[in-house]
Amino acid sequence: MSKRRPPSQEAFEKLLAWLDPDCDKAAAKYEQIHSRIANILAARGCWMAEDLADETFNVVASQIDRLVATYEGQPALYFYGVSRRIHQEWLKTLRPPPTSPFRTDSADKELLADCLDKCLKRLATPEEAQMVVRYHEGEGQRRIDSRRKMAEELGITLNALRIKVCHILARLRPCVQECLRLLEE
DSSP: OOOOOOOOHHHHHHHHHHHOSSHHHHHHHHHHHHHHHHHHHHHTTOTTHHHHHHHHHHHHHHTHHHHHHHOOSOHHHHHHHHHHHHHHHHHHTOSSOOOOTTOOOSSOHHHHHHHHHHHHHHHSOHHHHHHHHHHTOSOHHHHHHHHHHHHHHHTSOHHHHHHHHHHHHHHHHHHHHHHHHHHHO
């Protein structure tokens, strides 16, 4: 997926003014919408949630003159619609979709575990590695309770924990896939 150009300063200022005439309120709305989009995308399994949220704002900023003149309704709703289309566009670029380093139907679970261990040691801090492993431990309600407890211990929301793990997995996934590819050769 190609990144669109960031908006010009003028377009960005128009976008903020479209969100709210008051600069402080506009900035708060910007952050709220951006955060909401990133959270929605992360909940859908998108490991590039922040980038796609940025991309959403770039697209909307590129259309700001038309929007100011013709759009009626809550700006946030327009952003959400654009983010949905960008997410769909991003999903189309995943050929084949990346496999999770934690779930596999193959008999090569031991190879997968070895690759995951190597990549965790190489790309993650010990705390991040422990977080990822702990995040995926257990089944059903036990797993849910464990995640809640972990978020509580870290002093963050459950959604923030999901996003942290998602970002770590985004770094690990290519490493694990490359490791598995090399082992299969």
